[in-house]
Amino acid sequence: MDKLEVTVSFSYGEKQILRDVAFSVKKGELLAIVGPNGAGKSTLLKCLVGILQPRGYVRLNGLELLSLKPKERAKYISYVPQSSVPEFAFTVEEFVELGTYATGGDVEDALRKVGMWERRNELVTKLSGGEYQLLLIARALAQGSTVMLLDEPTSHLDINHALQIMNLLDELRGEKILVSVMHDLNLALNYADRIVVLDNGRIRWSGKPSQLTSDVIEEVYGVKVKIADVEGLRVIVAAK
Numbered sequence: 001m002d003k004l005e006v007t008v009s010f011s012y013g014e015k016q017i018l019r020d021v022a023f024s025v026k027k028g029e030l031l032a033i034v035g036p037n038g039a040g041k042s043t044l045l046k047c048l049v050g051i052l053q054p055r056g057y058v059r060l061n062g063l064e065l066l067s068l069k070p071k072e073r074a075k076y077i078s079y080v081p082q083s084s085v086p087e088f089a090f091t092v093e094e095f096v097e098l099g100t101y102a103t104g105g106d107v108e109d110a111l112r113k114v115g116m117w118e119r120r121n122e123l124v125t126k127l128s129g130g131e132y133q134l135l136l137i138a139r140a141l142a143q144g145s146t147v148m149l150l151d152e153p154t155s156h157l158d159i160n161h162a163l164q165i166m167n168l169l170d171e172l173r174g175e176k177i178l179v180s181v182m183h184d185l186n187l188a189l190n191y192a193d194r195i196v197v198l199d200n201g202r203i204r205w206s207g208k209p210s211q212l213t214s215d216v217i218e219e220v221y222g223v224k225v226k227i228a229d230v231e232g233l234r235v236i237v238a239a240k
């Protein structure tokens with residue numbers, strides 16, 4: 001069973017951002033990383049994929065990913081960054097091909113999974129924010145890696161596109177180890193297998209979504225909330 005084991009600390013100069021952040025994730029699991037703005041969530045993903053060099057380790061089945069060269073590491077781990085504006089007027093297909101540099105992966109399969117294969121000749125500069133987000137995921141999928149990291153894949157998306165992406169993650173869960181930063185606690189509650197709550201660079205809570213209580217949320221985010229049960233779904237709402 002594929003397993004990712006992580007223990008990392010990271011500082012920007014004197015400023016410590018991550019303090020002994022440790023967790024493990026198995027294939028078949030979607031781990032959500034949540035926490036307030038500035039908690040260190042994006043920094044954590046950048047450490048895991050090797051954009052930043054943390055102290056500690058990032059091991060996949062015992063293999064230390066951080067000591068591999070980028071092209072070698074790309075066979076094992078992919079990263080979907082927070083959505084930005086495309087830099088080049090590539091076609092949809094060319095853009096996703098970028099993901100295959102290290103592994104020679106399957107562009108058509110990746111584009112079909114996000115429902116964009118029919119649009120492969122369109123320019124990425126003409127896509128909507130939501131469509132571009134799907135392409136960032138397709139580019140990572142084309143890498144064919146076991147681990148996939150995603151940084152807020154549903155930010156800027158309407159409810160329809162957000163659910164499309166969450167359903168896609170649901171489908172990918174069987175074949176990958178998924179670690180996703182999420183701002184929307186309700187999506188984390190209802191889609192993740194486990195949640196890690198990061199606050200000020202430390203893990204403040206981790207566990208199953210069904211175990212997350214309003215006390216934890218209130219303490220970390222400093223707001224009063226209620227967790228309601230709506231036809232079997234747990235929903236967090238602000239308490240007046």
Ligand SMILES: Nc1ncnc2c1ncn2[C@@H]1O[C@H](COP(=O)(O)OP(=O)(O)OP(=O)(O)O)[C@@H](O)[C@H]1O
Nearest residue numbers: 012015017035036037038039040041042043044183
């Ligand atoms: N290049 C940098 N140099 C110095 N400090 C940085 C740098 N990038 C981020 N930081 C600091 O690191 C801390 C964590 O930032 P990070 O982006 O990881 O937080 P986050 O939890 O992802 O926040 P958000 O939810 O707002 O995206 C913040 O205090 C931020 O100011």
